[in-house]
Amino acid sequence: MSLPNQADVVIIGGGVAGCSIAYHLTKIGITDVVLLERKQLTCGTTWHAAGLVGQLRATRNMTELAKYTAELFKGLEEETGQATGFKQNGSISLALNDERLEELKRGASMAKNFGLEVNVISTGEIAERYPELNVEDAVGGVFLPADGQVNPIDVTQAMAKGARSQGAKVLEGVTVTRILKEGGKAVGVVTDQGEIRADKVVICGGMWSRDLAARIGVNVPLHAAEHFYIVTEPMEKLKANLPVLRVPDECAYYKEDAGKLLLGCFEPVAKPWGMDGIPEDFSFDSLPEDFDHFEPILEAALNRYPPLAEAGISLFFNGPESFTPDDRYLLGETPEVDNLFVATGFNSIGIQSSGGVGKVLSEWIRDGHPPVDLSDVDIRRTTSFQSNKNYLHDRTVEGLGLLYAMHWPFYQYQTARDARRTALHDRITAQNACMGETAGWERPMWFAPAGVEAKMEYSYGRQNWFDYTGAECRAVRDAVGLFDQSSFHKFLLQGKDACKVLNRIAANEVDVPIGKMVYTQFLNERGGIESDLTVTRIAEDQYLIVTGGAVQTRDFTWLKRHIPDDAHAFLTDVTSGMPMIGLMGPNSRALLQDLTGADLSNEAFPFGSSQELELGYAKIRASRITFVGELGWEIYMPAEFATHVYDRVVEAGGAHGLKHAGYFALNACRVEKGYRHWGHDIADEDNPIEAGLSFAVAYEKEGGFIGRDAMMRARDQGTPARRLVQICMEEDGADAPLLYHEEPIYRDGVLVGSTTSGMWGHRLNKSLGMGYVRCDEGVTKDWLDSGIFEVEVAWQRHRAKVQFAPFYDPKMERVKS
Known part of the structure; x- marks a missing residue:
């Protein structure tokens, strides 16, 4: 042809x-x-x-x-x-310890949201389905009958x-x-x-x-990374149509095919391949054998499935596959x-x-x-630096093995780290911060007290940082917390058409006075939420746009593609040049007044406003906004003044009870306050009415906005059949289960939704979450109040209180104090 x-x-x-x-x-x-x-x-x-x-x-x-x-x-x-060659012979995942079984049970519960048949099964049931498998040291597993090969x-x-x-x-x-x-x-x-x-x-x-x-x-x-498996010669004792077997605690999977057994692995330390490029003539090729690398997997498999010891190996295969960061x-x-x-x-x-x-x-x-x-x-x-060959090589060493490693909540990558630093990195790490990573940014997740190692210890329950994060949250509630929020991304939109262009893209009204902040979403034509951010008008022809740490490329691209070719509007990413400190808590006003000498009263500096102030020798922008549900300010400064401003804040902060706080505390506080997180609680399939954000939509503004027609139709339909709600588990203390995401929500025993995010609320001392629930007749307050709600966690249901309003400061009294 x-x-x-x-x-x-x-x-x-x-x-x-x-x-x-x-x-x-x-x-x-x-x-x-x-x-x-x-x-x-x-x-x-x-x-x-x-x-x-x-x-x-x-x-x-x-x-x-x-x-x-x-x-x-x-x-x-x-x-x-x-x-x-397709057959639905099912799959078994075998757990060798209680923590793995917890992970599998949480996944099994999650499967109910998707209508996917899954069964939590005992070791005896596993042995029945997979004869001669050694399950003496196993604790259970799950079976998905619709899986196959x-x-x-x-x-x-x-x-x-x-x-x-x-x-x-x-x-x-x-x-x-x-x-x-x-x-x-x-x-x-x-x-x-x-x-x-x-x-x-x-x-x-x-x-x-x-x-x-x-x-x-x-x-x-x-x-690319090397990927290993063996195929045995025909095995007489091998039962036909065995389920696919995964033993993640041994990094191994097993597949029966035509009387032979394939044993493959996702080992914890992988071998990247192709650092000098992939050969153009590579075709149906394999890579050199490395039996020493595979041997630990095989040794464990011989114990797990003893008939392997009697089988000959017809193929030892090593071939490349591609992995992402x-x-x-x-x-x-x-x-x-x-x-x-x-x-x-x-x-x-x-x-x-x-x-x-x-x-x-x-x-x-x-x-x-x-x-x-x-x-x-x-x-x-993704971001551009992630295509760096050295970065990719180093991350791939870890990435392949993570497929079968424990999928811990809050897991932090160990490889390809400590390169993308904020201007305050050295100051923050000196405070004994346990650093995590988002989009390559090194960010403080929590702060360890003196004498405690700042190191993550993972669990599905309360992890080792639980109490330290609690102390940070209480400091935010009772005094003032300092957050290094420099990894929030900042864009500058400039030009005589900046207002017109941005007002068309944003759902809320952004043609506002200079110094006014606007919380808004960017919507698609279907009314779905493409971005969730703040916009500050800093001049007649200039806007500062601030969005989250993981959506830099996405949000910048959305903005850029919606600027008309003939518009006098120019978009610049200024993140690297504009670090930001969050000062949050009831003492934040007094601390900033001491540092700036400015009048920060409600009359002079109302919520949702932004002003330029002097702090030390620097000129800063202070914006009265919060993502933790307390009185607070975001402090923006030129990168060259970042450490100077930070030092002045810390020096003065002792008198006001200042405490460093990390992103675990930030997340805990925002869940308590019901603040949505894009990518978890809201995304491009969710509209602001469903998400409880219609207050941020200016339906009647001049010129309209992208998605207005869809939003008008949704509004005219009345009470939505699907709504985001706040969830509070009724159990107290250590008995309360921790929520993460996709836990099923039941009303009067009927599945009606699932969680989108969760965290322990230290200011309320409760396990909290958010999630969407559905009722074809409309999700109303009466419907919520009249039902008995439960959330299923790891195959067990727990009673919960569900409501529209946040459980912390629902009237915004603390934020606007």
């Missing part, structure tokens, strides 16, 4: 993801599709995948995508006539065949050398056989994706180049993700926006 000159969509890469996208594009009527594979389909990493098809993931939409994949595979052979090559060929039958062109032996970019948009590709112009381009190049994208300035942070794949339109999409970096779950990825990305290409909230895997969550 000859190379066409033009296509609607060009897909680069013929692995399982690329073929799935081609298949799904044709399913929705986009048939002018060209898929280009440099060698042969599946020849990169797909061909040697283990072919596990698991469905339970960490969040709702990731699980829905995996569920869809299993359903697709179930009928694909009948549809295309191409065998896939598939032949990766066959299922890829089936999707390619399905795509061809609907008109797509699948061309092998064509190497893409460069992506064509014009006017900030992808317009086609250059190959070793000529050019193809296209409206959309999709990179599905696996471990080649990073370098291909980098040629046109696009960041696709992933790195946070073990989540990369999906969506790139922030740097319009009309360029990616689906890559699958972290060894490419097969089980492929169907769902193909479906949602094809719809994204068609509609211009994701069909569901995909923030977990959206490539806009």
